[in-house]
Amino acid sequence: MSNTGAIVLEAKSLAAGYGGHPVIEGIDITLHEAEVLCLIGHNGAGKSTLLKCLFGLLGSEAGIIELDGVKTNGLSPRAIAAKGVALVPEGRGIFPSLTVNEIFSLGMHATGVPKSERADRVDWVLDILPVIREFRERPASTLSGGQQQMVSIGRALLS
Numbered sequence: 001m002s003n004t005g006a007i008v009l010e011a012k013s014l015a016a017g018y019g020g021h022p023v024i025e026g027i028d029i030t031l032h033e034a035e036v037l038c039l040i041g042h043n044g045a046g047k048s049t050l051l052k053c054l055f056g057l058l059g060s061e062a063g064i065i066e067l068d069g070v071k072t073n074g075l076s077p078r079a080i081a082a083k084g085v086a087l088v089p090e091g092r093g094i095f096p097s098l099t100v101n102e103i104f105s106l107g108m109h110a111t112g113v114p115k116s117e118r119a120d121r122v123d124w125v126l127d128i129l130p131v132i133r134e135f136r137e138r139p140a141s142t143l144s145g146g147q148q149q150m151v152s153i154g155r156a157l158l159s
Helices: 047-054 077-082 100-110 115-128 130-135 145-158
Strands: 007-018 021-032 062-067
Touching: 007 047, 021 047, 100 115, 100 145, 115 130, 115 145, 130 145
Parallel strands: none
Antiparallel strands: 007 021, 007 062
8 A cells, every 4th residue: 555645764775783794684664654564573583673773773784764854874862762753662661660650751851841741741642542541650560561561652652
């Protein structure tokens, strides 16, 4: 199915690896506005390597990565995140003793979201992820793995 929306992320002829050993080569991806992309592959196929390149966690050996038409090769992960791109790792990376609200607040504080906007942003995320609304005051350690993953996604959306 073709998409006529604006291109928000594009990788052309992307190649990367570790210690001189190629993991991905010749990768082309085009992601349009409001489009969802699913990345599937066996262990060791290069899924994580590709994502690390796209998010600035690993430098590419060849190719171009563009976000909203702007080349991001060589930008730091922080600079890429400032453009509105976030990676939610498999390990979730949340503090188990903090409540959902505290995790959300910490994420917004770290990225400089003004205090006056925080409550509205949290409400927006909880509208998207209504399952975690009732757990706002509970420590993350009391949530299931799936609920913790939703909290991580919510934190990424807020930052």
